[in-house]
Amino acid sequence: MKEEITMGDLEEEIVNEPPASIGRRGFLIRLNRVLGFLLAAPLIYPIVRYLTHGGYPGFDNAWISLGQVDQFKEYDKPELIKFVRVKEDAYTIQQLPKSHWVVRFSKERLTEIYKNGAVEFRDDKGKVFWKNSPDVDLVVFSGKCTHLGCSYRWKEGKGLFFCPCHLGIYKITGEVVDGPPPRRLDQLPVRIKDGRLEVVDAEYKAGKKVQVRLV
Numbered sequence: 001m002k003e004e005i006t007m008g009d010l011e012e013e014i015v016n017e018p019p020a021s022i023g024r025r026g027f028l029i030r031l032n033r034v035l036g037f038l039l040a041a042p043l044i045y046p047i048v049r050y051l052t053h054g055g056y057p058g059f060d061n062a063w064i065s066l067g068q069v070d071q072f073k074e075y076d077k078p079e080l081i082k083f084v085r086v087k088e089d090a091y092t093i094q095q096l097p098k099s100h101w102v103v104r105f106s107k108e109r110l111t112e113i114y115k116n117g118a119v120e121f122r123d124d125k126g127k128v129f130w131k132n133s134p135d136v137d138l139v140v141f142s143g144k145c146t147h148l149g150c151s152y153r154w155k156e157g158k159g160l161f162f163c164p165c166h167l168g169i170y171k172i173t174g175e176v177v178d179g180p181p182p183r184r185l186d187q188l189p190v191r192i193k194d195g196r197l198e199v200v201d202a203e204y205k206a207g208k209k210v211q212v213r214l215v
């Protein structure tokens, strides 16, 4: 027998529909979407970053401490500072052993280093983000020879930097004296903050007459 449905029944059904059950369903659907997004984010992020940055992370201009300024007491006596640089990308954490030469220069040598004025450093857009000036008497040279990137040494008796790979020789101020290095030693951005010597750990292409920054 056919059951008759009246408007009153329908209204009652509509009124009796528990709103809480729709709310719960909606909540669960949204929760599901959020969880799905959170799970997918680590996979999507590198792809989006690659597409928006063209796979190029840009220069790393973070300041790194090389120690207390007071520890570099002696003038015109280079000191090799070794440290480990931790680099993280989307998937890996790398520990890179690094070394740079720090020299506290006497006034006379500082004048020689800055004879052409302040040394400018540019970001990946070509904008100057830092200038080294003789206000700071500490200079940091990248620990890599500008010829092919070997580590070079300080020869105390001769007062010169010496690269054993192809016999490159540099003055204490970084100029090439002899051998194949195409340019002077690479100076790094330096500043003194809270009594500590800080540098930007920039890297330049080896074998070029003109500095080409890589990192």
Ligand code: FES
Residues within 6 Å of the ligand: 145, 146, 147, 148, 149, 150, 163, 164, 165, 166, 167, 168, 179, 180, 181
């Ligand atoms: S790498 Fe230093 S002279 Fe060749």
